[in-house]
Amino acid sequence: MEKHIAVIKGDGIGPEIIDQAQKVLTRIAEQYGHTFSFEEVLAGGCAIDACGTCLPDKTLKTCLNSDSVLLGAVGGPKWDHLPGSERPEKALLGLRKALGLYANIRPAVLFPQLADASPLKPSITANGIDFVVVRELTGGVYFGAHQTTSENGEAVASDLMIYSEHEIERIAHVAFQTARKRRHHVTSVDKANVLDTSRLWRKVVERVAEQYPDVTLSHMYVDNAAMQICKNPAQFDVILTENMFGDILSDEASMITGTIGTIGSSSLGSGTRGMYEPIHGSAPDIAGQDKANPIGTILSAAMMLRFSFDMPSEADAIERAVSAVLDEGFRTGDMMDAHTVLISCSEMGDRIAAAIQ
Numbered sequence: 381m382e383k384h385i386a387v388i389k390g391d392g393i394g395p396e397i398i399d400q401a402q403k404v405l406t407r408i409a410e411q412y413g414h415t416f417s418f419e420e421v422l423a424g425g426c427a428i429d430a431c432g433t434c435l436p437d438k439t440l441k442t443c444l445n446s447d448s449v450l451l452g453a454v455g456g457p458k459w460d461h462l463p464g465s466e467r468p469e470k471a472l473l474g475l476r477k478a479l480g481l482y483a484n485i486r487p488a489v490l491f492p493q494l495a496d497a498s499p500l501k502p503s504i505t506a507n508g509i510d511f512v513v514v515r516e517l518t519g520g521v522y523f524g525a526h527q528t529t530s531e532n533g534e535a536v537a538s539d540l541m542i543y544s545e546h547e548i549e550r551i552a553h554v555a556f557q558t559a560r561k562r563r564h565h566v567t568s569v570d571k572a573n574v575l576d577t578s579r580l581w582r583k584v585v586e587r588v589a590e591q592y593p594d595v596t597l598s599h600m601y602v603d604n605a606a607m608q609i610c611k612n613p614a615q616f617d618v619i620l621t622e623n624m625f626g627d628i629l630s631d632e633a634s635m636i637t638g639t640i641g642t643i644g645s646s647s648l649g650s651g652t653r654g655m656y657e658p659i660h661g662s663a664p665d666i667a668g669q670d671k672a673n674p675i676g677t678i679l680s681a682a683m684m685l686r687f688s689f690d691m692p693s694e695a696d697a698i699e700r701a702v703s704a705v706l707d708e709g710f711r712t713g714d715m716m717d718a719h720t721v722l723i724s725c726s727e728m729g730d731r732i733a734a735a736i737q
C-alpha cells in the first residue's frame with residue numbers, strides 16, 4: 381500500500397522523537413511491502429522563525445492532501461512572550477480545527493514492565509490500568525473568544541467556553557462506540573454542578589446513551605475524577621470529557637502509568653485521515669540532548685497504521701516491538717528504575733525498529 385504522510389517535527393524534542401517514529405515506520409514499510417512517503421512541513425515556533433507564522437498555508441495544504449499527519453510537539457520558552465493569537469500552540473489548534481479532528485483518543489495503559497515506574501502503590505497498580513480518554517478536541521474554552529481588556533485601569537481577561545449539542549453528540553458516539561469494543565462502560569466527566577456547558581453535556585450524553593443499551597454510563601465531576609484516577613484507576617474503561625478537562629486528566633492518567641513519555645494519541649474526524657502525536661509537549665528542559673522518550677510518538681505511529689491505514693498487523697508489530705525492548709530492560713531516563721539500563725532516545729528508536737518482525 382502507498383501512503384503519503386505529512387510530518388510536522390515542531391519544536392523542542394519534536395525532531396528527536398519524530399526521527400524515531402520515522403525509523404520505525406520505514407522498517408514496517410520494508411518488512412510489509414508498503415511505501416510510505418514522508419513530506420516534512422513546518423508548524424509551531426520553528427515556522428514562526430522561518431516564515432513569520434506558526435501555521436503556514438503550505439503546511440495546512442500538505443496536511444489536507446495527506447493520508448495522515450504525524451506530529452511531534454510545538455512551543456517553547458523562546459515564543460512565550462508572543463500574544464496568544466501568534467503563539468506556536470495556535471498551530472496545533474488551527475490544524476485540529478481545519479482538519480475537523482474533533483475526537484482525541486488517549487489511552488492510559490500500564491505496561492507490566494513499567495509497574496515500578498508508576499508513582500502509585502503496588503496495591504493499586506496490581507489491579508491494572510487500562511482505560512482510554514475520549515477527549516472532545518475542537519470545541520470548548522480553547523476555541524471560544526479570548527480577550528484581555530481594561531476596566532478601571534485594571535486588566536481583565538476572559539476565555540469563553542462554548543459547546544453546542546452536535547459537538548457533544550458526535551464525541552459521545554465515539555465514546556460509546558469505543559466502549560463497545562472494550563469493557564462496555566463510559567464515565568462522562570463534567571462540572572455540571574457549576575457550568576451550563578456541562579449541564580448541556582450531561583443531557584446530550586444521556587440522550588446518546590439510549591442508543592447504546594449494552595454500554596453502562598456514569599457521570600463524575602471533574603475534580604472527583606482527578607482524585608479517582610489516582611485512587612482507583614481500574615474503575616475506568618472509557619472516560620468521555622470535554623477539551624480542557626481531557627487535556628488535564630490525560631496528563632494525569634499518563635503519569636500513573638509511569639511516564640508521560642510512553643502515551644500516544646490519535647485525533648480523528650469523520651474521514652480516515654487523522655493526526656497522530658504523543659500527548660506530551662516539546663519538553664524544552666531536555667530538548668537537544670537525545671534523552672527524550674520516543675515511545676509515545678512510536679505508539680502514535682502504530683495508531684496511525686491501525687486507525688487511518690487499516691493495517692492492524694503492522695500496528696501490532698510495532699506494539700510487540702516496544703514491549704520486547706522494555707522486556708529486555710532498556711529505558712530512557714523518565715522510566716528508569718534500579719534494575720534497568722539507560723539508553724538514549726535514538727538508541728530506543730533503533731532498538732524498537734530492529735525488534736520489528
Ligand SMILES: NC(=O)C1=CN([C@@H]2O[C@H](COP(=O)(O)OP(=O)(O)OC[C@H]3O[C@@H](n4cnc5c(N)ncnc54)[C@H](O)[C@@H]3O)[C@@H](O)[C@H]2O)C=CC1
Binds near residue numbers: 659664
Ligand atoms: N501537543 C503539543 O504540541 C503540546 C505542546 N505543549 C507545549 O510544550 C511546551 C512545554 O510544555 P510543558 O508544560 O513543559 O509540558 P511537556 O509535556 O513538554 O513537559 C512536561 C515534563 O515532562 C517531561 N517530558 C515530556 N515529554 C517527555 C518525553 N517524551 N520523554 C521524557 N520526558 C518528557 C518534560 O521533560 C517535562 O519535565 C510548552 O510550550 C507547551 O505549550 C504542551 C503540551 C502539548
Ligand SMILES: CC(C)CC(=O)C(=O)O
Binds near residue numbers: 469473627659
Ligand atoms: C498545547 C495545547 C494547545 C494542547 C495540549 O496541551 C494538548 O493537546 O495536550
Ligand SMILES: [Mg+2]
Binds near residue numbers: 627628631659
Ligand atoms: Mg496537553
